[in-house]
Amino acid sequence: MAGTSNSHRSPTLPAPGAAEARAARGLRADGVAAALRDRKVVGVAVGWVDNAGITRAKAVPVGQLGEAAAWGVGAAPCFDVFLVNDAMTDSRWIGGPVGDLRLVPDLDRITPLAAQSGWAWAPGDRLTQDGVPHPGCQRDFARRMVAAAAERGFEVRAGFETEWVVAEAGSRHDEPVFPTEGPAYGMQRVVDLSDYLADLLQAFDDQGLAVLQLHPEYAPGQFEVSSAAADPLAAADHSVLVRQTIRGVSARHDLRCSFAPVVTAGMVGNGGHLHLSLWRDGVNLMHGGPGPHGLTADAEAFLAGVLDALPALLAIGAPSVASYVRLVPSQWAGAFRTWGLENREAALRLITGSRGEAETRANAELKCFDAAANPYLLVGAVLAAGLDGVGRSLTLPPESVGDPARDPAAERLPQRLLESVAAFDRSTVLREALGDPLHDAVAAVRRGEAALFAAATPEEVVAATRWRY
Structure with missing residues (x-):
């Protein structure tokens, strides 16, 4: 089916290794962070949903948003094989203690949380260390479809x-x-x-x-x-x-x-x-x-x-x-x-x-x-x-x-x-x-x-x- 191969690159993510794109994301994030500070936001929860349907998150201080947007936050791929009770299973390609991903907040979707004073939320895209979409990233799958x-x-x-x-x-x-x-x-x-x-x-x-x-x-x-x-x-x-x-x-x-x-x-x-x-x-x-x-x-x-x-x-x-x-x-x-x-x-x-x-x-x-x-x-x-x-x-x-x-x-x-x-x-x-x-x-x-x-x-x-x- 057209457009569904694993190699299809997200149209909204930068080309791998593009230092200019990383710098642009970081610079833009600095402006977003300033606006968040004006709203008394001190932390951003960057979230994703695992294959068990559990919403997971990593949080960064608002001052680290630029770094998170440019380079991502470390997030182990083993979360893709977490069960509902937080036990882990394994699969042919994903599982085990080895490896790391980069969790990158979507700056277009950052939302100050009305019921959680001082906090904002952003959905995260999960990239490999090379800056390309992780093949297990569920959000990128939705984007590709x-x-x-x-x-x-x-x-x-x-x-x-x-x-x-x-x-x-x-x-x-x-x-x-x-x-x-x-x-x-x-x-x-x-x-x-x-x-x-x-x-x-x-x-x-x-x-x-x-x-x-x-x-x-x-x-x-x-x-x-x-x-x-x-x-x-x-x-x-x-x-x-x-x-x-x-x-x-x-x-x-x-x-x-x-x-x-x-x-x-x-x-x-x-x-x-x-x-x-x-x-x-x-x-x-x-x-x-x-x-x-x-x-x-x-x-x-x-x-x-x-x-x-x-x-x-x-x-x-x-x-x-x-x-x-x-x-x-x-x-x-x-x-x-x-x-x-x-x-x-x-x-x-x-x-x-x-x-x-x-x-x-x-x-x-x-x-x-x-x-x-x-x-x-x-x-x-x-x-x-x-x-x-x-x-x-x-x-x-x-x-x-x-x-x-x-x-x-x-x-x-x-x-x-x-x-x-x-x-x-x-x-x-x-x-x-x-x-x-x-x-x-x-x-x-x-x-x-x-x-x-x-x-x-x-x-x-x-x-x-x-x-x-």
Whole structure:
């Protein structure tokens, strides 16, 4: 597939060994640092998300930002094979105690944190010591897939729905204690936690994060925030920043939060739904076409490619053993490999938008994914699958018009992590897009976590992962 080889260089990173580019980054960072000091920022947390879905970070004093931007901060490649419990596994290309990378902050995305006085956050790109993208860098993978779509003449707009459960700060390994007993989607939850939610909305606004809505969700103590659409790399950055903002505001209110796939065994879990739309020359290709519900041929082929790849994509988007405790029928989790118009039980939900706004609002939602996923891996893998569908001119199968759990012919998605890993291993599309080092590191982490919880009950899995995400 064009633009997906490991050798494709990021269009936003300098050529290897370019001293001028390093100097320019450092000089620019000095100006950014001065602006941060004016806002009383003393430290910058440079973050990345590992293959287990855990957000990691290294921090630098604001006075060291120029050095970090020019030369990066040391970050061992072994983090690519960390498991959810911080144990390490190994893979063919990545693992072990030897080697180093350079973690370079993206100066365009540095954000002073509204809920963490004195701090800013920046997503980091991971480079080799030679200054080229690390083959295991998940953020660079997302960037490469955006470039691959652009080479085909496509613009993709994406946004995440982030669900979380808020609990009293004293909740640890025991079942969480919820600060509200308000019912599902109930106004009572908004009343009980109005100061917390108002501070959260204010923090999003102060940080320039555009959110579309915030509402109580189904499970006890659960809420959801929907981020506005952006290019896929920015959408992944926003997903990380949204979660860290929720953590910061929660801590200020003596609360803690969990984005784990399941927080209480037997209850509806936290989704990390991905919305996306396909555009060309400013036109939304998910509207005005001859295909199902107005899809153009390219949009239908793109979605058909994603649907075709869903079992393998689950290894990216439902990456935890706990994900499969969540992914059950009749809980709006998208447990079946089906699609349908406004069908919340289908893994792929088509949304046409209200009359009068369909030209801009028509999009698709992938409901089978959760917040344990690395958002950079997820947007990149979905783009790779969709572009493969366009390349093969795929069409969608008949749509699901009801609850697929009542249709004997409906195909269940993998019900265990190792099933999705097997599909991931078979996917030449994802292996080509990710490259061997990143593909194998992802698979190694999935197998490591499957082994870690091989003898655990669902309740034990939930308890072990509840506060890790």
